[in-house]
Amino acid sequence: MVFGALRVVCYVNQFFGQLGGEDKARVGPQVVDGAVGAARAVQQALGDAGSVVATVICGDNYAAEHAERATAEMVELVAAARPDLLVAGPAFLAGRYGVACGALCAAVQAELKIPAVTGMHAENPGVELYRRRVYVVQTGAEATRMLAEAQRLVALGLKLARGKAVGAPAADGYFARGVTRNVVADAPAAERAVAMLLDKLAGRAFASEVPRPAFPPVAAPRLVKTLEGATIALVTDGGLVPRGNPDGIEALNATRYGAYSIEGKSSLDAAQYDNPHRGYDTTWVKEDPHRLVPVDVARELEQSGAIGKLHETVYSTVGVATTLAQSARMGREIAEKLREAGVDAVILTST
Amino acid sequence: MRLELAWSDVDEVTAAAATRLAGRRLEVDLDGLRELLAADSRLATIRLELVHPGERCRIGRVFDVVAPRAKADGGEDFPGVLGAVARAGDGETLVLAGVAVVVTDQQTDNVGTLAVIDMAGPNAALSAFGRTHNLVISAWPSPGTERSDYLAAVRLAALRAAVHLARTARESKPDRVEVFELPPSPRVPPELAHVPRVAYVFQIHSHQRPTGLDEGILYGDPVRRMLPTIVHPNEVLDGAVLRGFMGRSVTTWATQNHPMIRALYAQHGRTLWFAGVVVTVAQATEPERVRSAFLTASLVAHTLGADGAVLTKIGGGAPHVDMAQAASQCEALGVKTTAIVEDMSTDGSAEGMLLFDFPGVDALVNVGSSQEPIILPAMDRVIGADDLAPKLLGETRATYGGLCGAIEQVGATRIMAEVR
Numbered sequence: 142m143v144f145g146a147l148r149v150v151c152y153v154n155q156f157f158g159q160l161g162g163e164d165k166a167r168v169g170p171q172v173v174d175g176a177v178g179a180a181r182a183v184q185q186a187l188g189d190a191g192s193v194v195a196t197v198i199c200g201d202n203y204a205a206e207h208a209e210r211a212t213a214e215m216v217e218l219v220a221a222a223r224p225d226l227l228v229a230g231p232a233f234l235a236g237r238y239g240v241a242c243g244a245l246c247a248a249v250q251a252e253l254k255i256p257a258v259t260g261m262h263a264e265n266p267g268v269e270l271y272r273r274r275v276y277v278v279q280t281g282a283e284a285t286r287m288l289a290e291a292q293r294l295v296a297l298g299l300k301l302a303r304g305k306a307v308g309a310p311a312a313d314g315y316f317a318r319g320v321t322r323n324v325v326a327d328a329p330a331a332e333r334a335v336a337m338l339l340d341k342l343a344g345r346a347f348a349s350e351v352p353r354p355a356f357p358p359v360a361a362p363r364l365v366k367t368l369e370g371a372t373i374a375l376v377t378d379g380g381l382v383p384r385g386n387p388d389g390i391e392a393l394n395a396t397r398y399g400a401y402s403i404e405g406k407s408s409l410d411a412a413q414y415d416n417p418h419r420g421y422d423t424t425w426v427k428e429d430p431h432r433l434v435p436v437d438v439a440r441e442l443e444q445s446g447a448i449g450k451l452h453e454t455v456y457s458t459v460g461v462a463t464t465l466a467q468s469a470r471m472g473r474e475i476a477e478k479l480r481e482a483g484v485d486a487v488i489l490t491s492t
Numbered sequence: 493m494r495l496e497l498a499w500s501d502v503d504e505v506t507a508a509a510a511t512r513l514a515g516r517r518l519e520v521d522l523d524g525l526r527e528l529l530a531a532d533s534r535l536a537t538i539r540l541e542l543v544h545p546g547e548r549c550r551i552g553r554v555f556d557v558v559a560p561r562a563k564a565d566g567g568e569d570f571p572g573v574l575g576a577v578a579r580a581g582d583g584e585t586l587v588l589a590g591v592a593v594v595v596t597d598q599q600t601d602n603v604g605t606l607a608v609i610d611m612a613g614p615n616a617a618l619s620a621f622g623r624t625h626n627l628v629i630s631a632w633p634s635p636g637t638e639r640s641d642y643l644a645a646v647r648l649a650a651l652r653a654a655v656h657l658a659r660t661a662r663e664s665k666p667d668r669v670e671v672f673e674l675p676p677s678p679r680v681p682p683e684l685a686h687v688p689r690v691a692y693v694f695q696i697h698s699h700q701r702p703t704g705l706d707e708g709i710l711y712g713d714p715v716r717r718m719l720p721t722i723v724h725p726n727e728v729l730d731g732a733v734l735r736g737f738m739g740r741s742v743t744t745w746a747t748q749n750h751p752m753i754r755a756l757y758a759q760h761g762r763t764l765w766f767a768g769v770v771v772t773v774a775q776a777t778e779p780e781r782v783r784s785a786f787l788t789a790s791l792v793a794h795t796l797g798a799d800g801a802v803l804t805k806i807g808g809g810a811p812h813v814d815m816a817q818a819a820s821q822c823e824a825l826g827v828k829t830t831a832i833v834e835d836m837s838t839d840g841s842a843e844g845m846l847l848f849d850f851p852g853v854d855a856l857v858n859v860g861s862s863q864e865p866i867i868l869p870a871m872d873r874v875i876g877a878d879d880l881a882p883k884l885l886g887e888t889r890a891t892y893g894g895l896c897g898a899i900e901q902v903g904a905t906r907i908m909a910e911v912r
Binding site: 307309310317318319320321322323324325326327328329330331332333334335337338339341342343347349350351352353354355356393394420421422424461462463464465466 | 618688690699700701702751752754755756759763764776799800801802808809810828829830831832833835836837838839840841842843844845846848849854855856857858859860861863864892902903904905906907908909910911912
């Protein structure tokens with residue numbers, strides 16, 4: 142956290158660094174003392190709050206074609222200038238430049254622990270790639286209002302460098318990073334809900350306070366074999382575990398799953414199983430585990446030849462308050478194991 | 493149905509030799525009240541304490557909060573649980589403003605499910621109970637008292653104390669009288685025929701846990717097999733609905749002062765016509781959820797004839813989806829909906845806020861993330877949680893969900909999760 146005048150480093154491409162146009166796009170990273178080109182707008186926006194001590198310039202093609210190397214080289218140049226803040230761009234609608242700004246900001250934050258801010262147009266590919274990790278201020282498509290845009294980057298950058306609270310995306314002009322934070326609203330939730338309903342009923346615009354989920358619907362794939370020839374596995378997120386919960390699967394927000402053998406078992410003995418799941422009433426599953434994992438019926442189908450074979454391992458986890466990231470990882474790992482074992486289809490029981 | 497809440501403002505609560513309301517000062521005979529509560533053989537020891545706004549005190553192990561209320565005319569209080577089963581919602585009810593009865597849970601080892609109340613510091617402002625004078629009841633179970641019996645006993649103690657305190661207002665002239673009067677829903681005067689009819693779908697319980705036999709929720713019924721049904725909003729305001737024993741981010745207090753019913757009453761006859769309340773239960777299995785959702789939508793659309801509905805939930809993830817399924821069925825019948833959700837993300841990512849994505853369920857208000865960490869600053873005194881005092885006295889970390897009254901799922905609170 143810095144209270145006095147800030148040391149600021151700017152990053153600009155060959156064009157905004159006044160090296161030249163496309164003919165200079167292959168130029169590698171270099172550093173110039175003080176503010177050059179677009180960095181002068183940043184200096185003007187800073188006023189007495191700080192000074193641009195160095196400007197890092199890099200050609201767009203170099204940054205795009207040798208992305209990792211370019212970022213690493215620029216991080217070194219930034220580190221050498223010992224700044225309190227990095228201002229990258231703004232890159233407007235320039236795609237290679239935007240991606241490079243995002244990558245450098247992310248690396249400087251992570252490796253040097255120095256706050257960084259950049260700016261782009263909504264359609265710059267750098268926004269989608271980096272907005273979750275980096276504060277990306279929303280700008281126009283072109284550099285027609287450079288000073289005004291630089292002022293908005295600098296305003297947010299000063300808050301970050303001085304450890305001041307950052308406002309909402311709309312208030313501070315940056316792309317939402319997709320993280321949530323509790324704030325105090327103007328009115329109680331009930332009053333907001335009634336007001337929103339009246340807007341919806343009247344056909345007026347309303348702003349839902351929760352974004353629609355981004356995850357796509359997952360269609361069940363077609364079984365390419367007949368059931369008679371297929372190996373079927375039982376998988377559940379309902380929390381069935383052997384007594385003692387040997388894998389320590391969490392009661393909620395799980396990060397672990399278990400693989401439990403049913404070899405030689407025609408049914409599950411309730412006394413040998415338990416259920417740590419905290420999201421539903423497990424009374425009935427504890428009383429009879431087949432209500433969740435139907436080994437008994439599946440064995441009958443196996444014996445009658447209705448299915449080819451029952452896979453001898455049951456996969457189980459606890460699906461409650463589990464993060465999307467953990468769910469996706471566990472699902473991917475279980476699916477890989479099932480595929481390696483030659484399983485054709487899965488009966489997935491959820492609660 | 494006409495309910496009159498006769499409010500008496502209280503700005504001082506003191507221990508005294510007799511229980512009475514002297515102007516704005518409530519005097520409580522703690523020994524006498526303790527004796528009254530000790531008649532319940534399920535409770536071995538009872539401790540009563542008074543705490544006041546601004547005191548550097550933290551209440552721990554909080555189980556529920558009850559607003560002091562008593563029928564003025566000798567009617568039944570909390571019918572079906574404390575009083576005999578009788579209709580609530582009509583006549584005069586005495587109410588003390590500025591006082592709450594807080595009851596703690598001294599039995600469970602799973603203290604993570606319990607909450608705290610701060611009487612001073614930044615967190616006091618986040619909860620209604622940081623601003624009330626609180627009578628704190630801590631009771632220890634008699635040997636052999638089962639969990640459900642213990643919780644039924646401590647809740648009954650809180651209800652009994654709430655009635656006992658409110659009865660002190662019998663002889664006083666109320667500071668103000670609030671009238672809740674709603675005609676039978678079809679009888680709309682012609683001059684108001686143009687305003688939209690709005691129903692409230694109130695999920696009063698969740699079957700995520702086994703429900704105790706003594707866990708009275710609707711007129712004392714534990715709603716184990718309840719299908720959606722219609723109640724008059726006054727019944728909710730007047731003690732017919734109590735929170736169950738697993739009260740994640742919901743208090744009985746919030747139900748008694750129901751913010752959604754108040755908000756709809758406030759707009760009734762102006763921008764909307766309050767068509768009625770449907771109470772539902774979050775079901776445990778998919779067929780039950782589907783059945784409950786379409787029955788709810790039918791009551792809202794076909795019986796109440798509503799153009800719009802607001803919905804709230806109780807409990808965690810399954811109730812969240814259950815509510816959304818009901819909203820989706822309402823939308824399918826042409827009823828516009830908004831719903832109040834919690835931010836369900838457990839890692840602070842916006843992509844995890846919602847556990848559903850149904851067509852038309854696109855107007856959502858949120859009451860914040862109960863998982864977000866919050867700092868509890870150091871206090872001078874901890875009450876209600878002797879065993880946890882070493883930890884709760886100093887600065888410690890908790891979550892918004894662990895601060896009683898910071899998040900009320902029925903919409904009483906202003907905390908909201910903002911996407912950043």
